[in-house]
Amino acid sequence: MDQAALVRNIETIQATYQDDPYHDIWAQNVPVMDLELPYRTAVWGGSKYFSLGERIKQIITNRRNWLKSSFAKAMMWSNNSFPGLDLWDFRGIKYWIYTLPLEVVRSTRSTYWLEGLRKEAFESYCQVQKAIARNDSGLVEVYASAKTPYHHDIKRLMAKSRGSGCAYVWNLHAPPNPKHTHTTILSIRASPTHLGPREPPEGRLTVQALVKVQTYQSLEIYDRHAKPLHEAAENTPPVLTTSYSASNQRFIKQRTSAPVNEVTEYFVFEKKMYMPTMKWVIRERLYPAEDRVPV
Template identity: 30%
Template sequence: MASGVSRTYLNTLAHAQIGFLSPACSSRAIVSAAYRRPYATAAVATNKNRPPVTAKKTASTEHLSSAPSPKVSVKTASRTHVAATGPAAKAGAKTAAVAATKPDPSKPKVMTENEQMEELDKILAFSKYMPTADVWGQKVETLDVMIPHPILSSGHQLDGLRGRWSQFWKNRLNDLKNTTSMVALASHNALPGINTANDRFLKKLFRWPFYTFGAKSTSPTSWLAPTRKIALDTYLQLNTAMAKNDSKEIKRLASNSFLTDVLAAQKKRSSAYTYFWRFHREVNPTQIVSLRVTEGYLAPDDPKFGNRLMVQALVKFDTEQSLEIYDRRGNALHTPAADAAETPSGVVPAEKQHVVQYLVLEKRMWYDGPWLIRDQVWEVNPRRAA
């Protein structure tokens, strides 16, 4: 949504979805599969560096191909031949050949599979000779989490039958990846608050399918119920810290681009005002709509804590909240609630707001640390975006 580790390698690791691999497969197999899979970020970066081809430019150069070639006399042609084969032409051709071999700095370098494997070997050697260095804690890009949209909803318009059919299969692919991610977490006994280490074959055969298909369930008995509670607690703590301008707590609960954006917004906030953020209720239960799991710890030896998995969950928070703002004299600067009355302490309740947010939470299971909010995803109507 990242010191000595290549960003290309880490971006490739971030897109190695365990949904297409067996949870019991080796690290080498996962890395090899990651190298073979293309990822969209490099393609987007390449397309951004290419100048757009407009209809106007195409029309202006179209006549060049259809124009008749001019007549050239024998004398003129001989001079042209001498000029084209002379020393100046050879020097120019040599210069052009050298320029063609130089890499274009505007285009991202695409590493071959052998180069990526060599880089992985260097990282493994570095982690062996420098055991105190954290080579597996580098920043990675957000995985391919997505917001599933109902194909018949009037609030999210889809263009025709083809758009609905495409969205239907996107939703099914998201469900498949959610299920495989749940299986990976259960196989490693990595579900918070759930113990699956002692489950026998019959329980895995009959009980696991019932729970692994319930990644988006909001039932209090689902396997992800403790994880949803952790996500909501993290959300409340972060919003409270943002209102108090507690940068230390913000850095403890946020990371990556989300942390950068929050800290930038905090710097622009005036110190002459005091903020109070209040959580009132959940309009709808907190829900994990998209779950991705990949193997992020690739050292030969198992981690001393937890397991090798890195988890990213797209969580939907549908809440009712309010924000109070006061100046140095205690005057309320916010919109008061309709039935608000100033309390003896001078507090004026603010108007409640219905807020829906999609936040990506990340947990690297080999660390004994909190879940971190690393990115935010916005729901976009494709018809409006077009």
């Protein structure tokens, strides 16, 4: 790079800082952190352990995960990085009331400190499912982190569905009992990744959360002639959200309800908290270990 180009780059950076003082030219993507899937350890919990030592080891692992999650939440607290909660309203209290957000990690109460994160992560999950059903690559890029195994899996699935010539409609249904579905945070980590000269209002953290998503779903499949290829179902629960859109409506004149299935999945969500317009993106999908039951 010649001297003139170097000067132009410096001028560009200076102009960027003037327009956006919170901009960070050094911000980097981070690998998936040491998020851990906690497993049940009680004798009646369903998990199988070959020895007492193995069970004790899992208890220690669960406790370590809780401590790391608590530390991450303390970092989020000090950086004002809880979604939907402005801690600056607490003023001086924020420096000594750390114990409040550290009470539990897996709470599903609406008053919980991480309620905003749970809601936003679930919305991202629904958007990804809709994008897959609609074969909407643009929407996938918004809600699924690029150049990851999960992103590649989605791309392969979408390419396969395009080749089949079929149309898909994904539906999220109301559960028979609200207690049967939850979006539960099992593990959370945070790392300071913004190195700019001024700290953004939402802090410098990149936050990753391992989330358990329990839902009731159905998938309708139609061939080139709009003939249903799925089994017909009656008396399905009400639909809360669907991928059915105007483009489907032009093709599928008469819909046929599909069987509803209970689905439990585990995803790693990530967000750079200093980028307020960024959505929570899915970084990775995890699968429980064989013979173990997650909490």
